[in-house]
Amino acid sequence: MMTAEVEEEEEGEEHVQLWRMSGETCPEGTIPIRRTTEQDLLRASSVRRFGRKPRRRVRRDSTSNGHEVSPELYGDNYPRFFTYWTNDAYEATGCYNLMCSGFVQTNNRIAIGAAISPISSYHGGQFDITLLIWKDPKHGNWWLEFGSGILVGYWPSFLFTHLRDHATMVQFGGEIVNTRPGGSHTSTAMGSGHFAGEGFGKASYFRNLEVVDWDNNLIPLPNLRVLADHPNCYDIRGGVNG
DSSP states (O other), X not given: OOOOSGGGSTTGGGGTBGGGGGTOOOOTTOOOOOOOOHHHHHHSSOTTTTTOOOOOOOOSSEEEEEEEOOHHHHSSOOOEEEXXXXXXXXXXXXXXTTSSSOOEEOOSSOOTTOBBOSOOOTTSOXXXXXXXXXXXXXXXXXXXXXXTTEEEEEEOGGGOSGGGTOOSOOOOOOOOOOOOGGGSOOOOXXXXXXXXXXXXXXXXXXXXXXXXXXTSOEEEOSSOOOOXXXXXXXXXXXXXXX
């Protein structure tokens, strides 16, 4: 979970996404959906893989959400709020946002795939968003909350096999698509592009990390382990401060 400075404003969620700044709204009973254009499809490696992550070795069922920069998917470099799910390790099921059936959106004020604003700057203002995923013990669905108590929607329990009862791992982090141009690791500027040793305000961060336990209570992480796959390209440090 990441906590947000902007949520402290009254109805602050309206100012987290660029599309709301024009005053645009969606009527009750509808949801905002980002338009998929011909240009979006042409940027994809194939129509079959459009809206999907590259195949990789992961646990079979997974959901993810947060913010991402993906010129291939969106056609620009804005950080955007996203969701993702798969139940076969990214082979044939799942997709980003609402690009296939799966995630059920219930909120008409948050647009999945929309650009986030404002954004942090190096040695300048720092902004973040609050995200929470938890399992409804009555119906078994996995709900997504954005900001302070704003329910975006849910992943139905029938989508999954291993996640039908509970999760076995919770991960917080960033990832890049490594296309290995010229045989070298893809250059990346996750966050500011600066290493964790430069500290708060200069490197990207997660804070107030918690998990939901069996009794649906939020508790601090019991055994956080930090890992960077390629520490020469990007690294991570754990810490506690005020």
